[in-house]
Amino acid sequence: MSCIAENCAKTFGAAPVxxxxxxxxxxxxxxxxMGPSGAGKTTLLRCLCGLELPEKGTISLSGTVLCQDGxxxxxxxxxxxxxxxxxxxxxxxxxxxxxxxxxxxxxxxRMSAAEAExxxxxxxxxxxxxxxxxxxxxxxxxGQKQRAAIARACMLAPEILCFDEPTSxxxxxxxxxxxxxxxxxxxxxxxxxxxxxxxxxxxxxTGTRLVRLSELQSNx
Amino acid sequence: xxxxILPSLLAGAGVTLQVFFVTLMLSLPLACLLQALQQFSGxxxxxxxxxxxxxxxxxxxxxxxxxxxxxxPYLGLTLxxxxxxxxxxxxxxxxxxxxxxxxxxxxxxxxxxxxxKMLGFSRRYIYFRIQLPQALRTAMPAIGxxxxxxxxxxxxxxxxxxxxxxxxxxxxxxxxxxxxPFVFVGILYLxxxxxxxxxxxxxxKRISYY
Numbered sequence: 001m002s003c004i005a006e007n008c009a010k011t012f013g014a015a016p017v018x019x020x021x022x023x024x025x026x027x028x029x030x031x032x033x034m035g036p037s038g039a040g041k042t043t044l045l046r047c048l049c050g051l052e053l054p055e056k057g058t059i060s061l062s063g064t065v066l067c068q069d070g071x072x073x074x075x076x077x078x079x080x081x082x083x084x085x086x087x088x089x090x091x092x093x094x095x096x097x098x099x100x101x102x103x104x105x106x107x108x109x110r111m112s113a114a115e116a117e118x119x120x121x122x123x124x125x126x127x128x129x130x131x132x133x134x135x136x137x138x139x140x141x142x143g144q145k146q147r148a149a150i151a152r153a154c155m156l157a158p159e160i161l162c163f164d165e166p167t168s169x170x171x172x173x174x175x176x177x178x179x180x181x182x183x184x185x186x187x188x189x190x191x192x193x194x195x196x197x198x199x200x201x202x203x204x205x206t207g208t209r210l211v212r213l214s215e216l217q218s219n220x
Numbered sequence: 221x222x223x224x225i226l227p228s229l230l231a232g233a234g235v236t237l238q239v240f241f242v243t244l245m246l247s248l249p250l251a252c253l254l255q256a257l258q259q260f261s262g263x264x265x266x267x268x269x270x271x272x273x274x275x276x277x278x279x280x281x282x283x284x285x286x287x288x289x290x291x292x293p294y295l296g297l298t299l300x301x302x303x304x305x306x307x308x309x310x311x312x313x314x315x316x317x318x319x320x321x322x323x324x325x326x327x328x329x330x331x332x333x334x335x336x337k338m339l340g341f342s343r344r345y346i347y348f349r350i351q352l353p354q355a356l357r358t359a360m361p362a363i364g365x366x367x368x369x370x371x372x373x374x375x376x377x378x379x380x381x382x383x384x385x386x387x388x389x390x391x392x393x394x395x396x397x398x399x400x401p402f403v404f405v406g407i408l409y410l411x412x413x414x415x416x417x418x419x420x421x422x423x424x425k426r427i428s429y430y
Binding site for chain 1: 340350
C-alpha cells in the first residue's frame with residue numbers, strides 16, 4: 001500500500017533535475033515535500049504520477065510497478081491507484097462540476113452512472129460544494145475549484161493522493177480548509193498524501209513528515 | 221424580366237447550396253478524424269500530412285477541380301462531374317480545416333490532457349471529448365471564415381460546366397443583354413452568406429456556455 005520511489009534520476013536535456021532520489025509514502029501519512037522553486041519538486045511529483053519518465057530508478061505502488069530504469073511497466077494500472085490535484089486544478093471547463101466527477105469512473109466502467117452520481121453528490125456534500133454540482137468550473141472561486149479537483153480525484157478511490165502547490169492560489173481561509181480536508185483524507189480514509197509545496201507554514205501545520213528534496217538524495 | 225430569370229437563378233443557387241452542404245458535412249468531420257490520426261500517429265504519418273496540406277493550400281482550387289475532372293481520365297480514372305466536384309472541394313477544405321484545428325488544439329491547455337490521463341481516460345476519449353470540444357470553440361471564428369469562403373468558392377464549379385448560381389446569372393446576362401442578373405446573383409450570394417453568418421453566430425453563442 002505504499003508508494004515507493006527508489007534511486008530515481010531525471011534529466012531535461014543535459015541538465016540533471018535530480019539524481020538518486022528515494023521517497024516512500026505510506027497510508028495515512030502526509031508527506032510534505034519542500035524545497036526552493038526550480039529544485040525539481042514538481043518534476044519528482046510528476047514522475048511519481050506517471051506524467052514524466054525518470055531515466056533511472058524504480059517507482060511502484062503496492063506492488064504495481066510504474067517504471068523501471070527508463071522503461072514504462074504498468075502505467076495504466078499504476079495510475080488507477082494514484083490521484084493528482086494539479087496546481088491549477090485542470091478541471092474540464094466544458095463540463096459541470098458533477099460531470100467532472102462522474103465521467104472518469106463511468107468511462108473506466110468502475111461504476112454505473114447512477115452509482116457515480118450518488119458518490120459524487122456525497123463527496124460534494126462533504127466538501128461543501130453540493131450547491132455547485134451543476135455549475136461550470138469557471139463560475140467557481142479558487143477554493144471551490146480546489147475542492148472540486150479533490151473530489152474528482154477521490155472519485156477513483158486512490159491509495160495515494162498527490163497535491164502540487166495546493167495553496168499557491170488560495171487565501172488564508174481556503175488554505176486552512178485544505179489542511180482540514182487533507183488531514184481528514186489521511187486520518188479517516190487512510191490515504192497516503194504527498195504534498196509538494198513551498199508554503200512552510202502550511203507544510204508545518206498539515207504534514208506528518210516534512211522532507212526536502214536535497215535530503216532525499218542518497219550519496220552512496 | 222426578373223420573373224423570367226429567377227427560376228434559373230434559384231436552380232443555380234440550389235446547386236451552389238448542394239455543393240456547399242456536401243462539402244461542409246464531409247470536410248469538417250474528416251478534418252477532426254484526420255487531425256486525430258495525425259496526433260496519434262506520432263512522426264510516422266507527419267510527412268504525408270504535411271505534403272497533403274502543402275499541395276491543397278499551395279495550388280488553386282480551380283486547378284484541383286480541373287485536374288480531377290479533366291486530368292484524371294488520362295490516368296485511367298473517369299469521374300462524374302458531381303463526384304469530381306465533391307472530391308476536389310472536400311480534399312481542399314479538409315486541408316484548411318485540419319490546419320485550423322491544429323492551431324486551436326495547440327491552444328488547449330496541455331494540462332487538460334494530463335488531467336485526462338491521470339483520470340484514466342483513453343487517448344481517444346481525451347481527444348474527442350476533452351480537447352476537441354474546447355478546440356472547436358476556439359476555432360469557430362476561423363471555421364466561420366472558411367464556411368463563407370466555401371459559399372463563394374462554389375462559383376468555381378462553372379468551369380466544369382455545372383449550372384450553379386454564377387453560371388445561371390451569366391447566361392441570363394447574355395440572353396437579355398443587361399447587367400441586372402449579375403446584381404441579382406450578388407444579392408443571392410449576400411443572402412446566403414448573411415444567413416450562414418447568422419447561423420454561425422448562433423452556434424458560437426451556443427457553444428460559449430462555459
